[in-house]
Amino acid sequence: MLDPNQLRKDLPTVVSALQRRGLSFDVERFNALEARRKAVQVETETLQARRNAVSKLIGQLKSKGEDATAEMAESQAIPARLKQLESDLAQVQEELNGWLMTLPNLPHESVPAGESEVDNVEVRRWLPGQAGSDGNPPALGFEPRDHVSLGEPLGLDFEAARKLSGARFMMLRGPIARLHRALAQFMLDLQTGEHGYQECYTPYIVNSSTLFGTGQLPKFKDDMFWVTKGGDDEEQLDEQGKPIAREDLYLISTSEITLTASVRDSIVPLADLPLRLTAHTPCFRSEAGSGGRDMRGMIRQHQFDKVEMVQIVHPDDSYRAHEEMVAHAETVLQRLGLPYRVVLLCGGDMGFGAAKTYDLEVWLPAQNTWREISSVSNCEAFQARRMQARYRPEKGKPEYLHTLNGSGLAVGRALVAVLENYQQEDGSVSVPEALRPYMGGAQRLEPAKNA
The missing domain is CATH 1.10.287 (Helix Hairpins)
Structure with missing residues (x-):
């Protein structure tokens, strides 16, 4: 939430900042x-x-x-x-x-002006080999298949998922299911073992107060999957047997929600900062605003997995932490040998709660383009103010924390990238070296003989 004191003391700055996001105050x-x-x-x-x-x-x-x-x-x-x-x-x-509560965060002064993704600014790109003449990864040397054509002979099953749940769901069987699990385990081990994040297991269902705190509600209600409506006749009791108010319950769209909200309504001791948290969870999104994009394949699903990174830090440290988190996400892609680029989002393309956001975009040969695989944002005190999440400085009253979040990575999109970038002309897929210990040493996935 915007700072009411800033609105009262410096309204022109707030108005100008929101204009950079394409909003009129x-x-x-x-x-x-x-x-x-x-x-x-x-x-x-x-x-x-x-x-x-x-x-x-x-x-x-x-x-x-x-x-x-x-x-x-x-x-x-x-x-x-x-x-x-x-x-x-x-x-x-x-x-x-x-x-x-309906107004987005103010963009940081370093965020470029712009209205849409075409105004985003590329910061750098990383290629595991030599670049082609256009600066992109070179062609594979044969006509690339997309991840659907590659995945179906390896156990990607959209038809079974459609029978079970409808469109925008998938089922994985056999080797491709193991590859999906390997990616998640590799990401978790990297973030906890080398980058100092604490692994968490969090609820997949949260109440509406939590979503108001992290900024999903009220603006993105249509993008959430509602589970239970509050106010039912059945009474809920707390540990002391006292009645508690019923709230609407929703499936999480990202574990950013649960990890960040773990400090809601609390004062964190200064000595405990920074908090680095990570979790592997399914994520559920209705894709109400997707407009029918990416209906084919795994890019935009109602249910997908993600390894999330969250940092909760002292305000003086948040922009250093932001660059650090981008590097942590980049390390995943580098270890997997996947070409990617880092893009700084313009004001009009940033998420609701972000003051500054970098997107990591991975190269997909079949689409001959870059696609988002991670988004790393500094929300400054925007979420903390909504959640009443504070820290206690050495002197003075408690102050608001800064919260940051980022994908480290989206597992399904990483699977897409591995399939397309490691594909062979015969339809098999080489297993990235970093994943082989999680795959029982397997070096290649072969299509089923009857596929």
């Missing part, structure tokens, strides 16, 4: 809400001062034996008005906070 509405808030607060403070003065006056009058009837009547009327003002202030704050 309703200054009139904000000023009207602020005027209402100030009026309520001024009247509240005036009444409180009057209450104290009247109370003192009543005491003075009584000590002199004088009549204090009028003053006592006034004193008795003040609490009712103060209660009404308290209600009025809560209403204004609720309207303001509800509106701020």
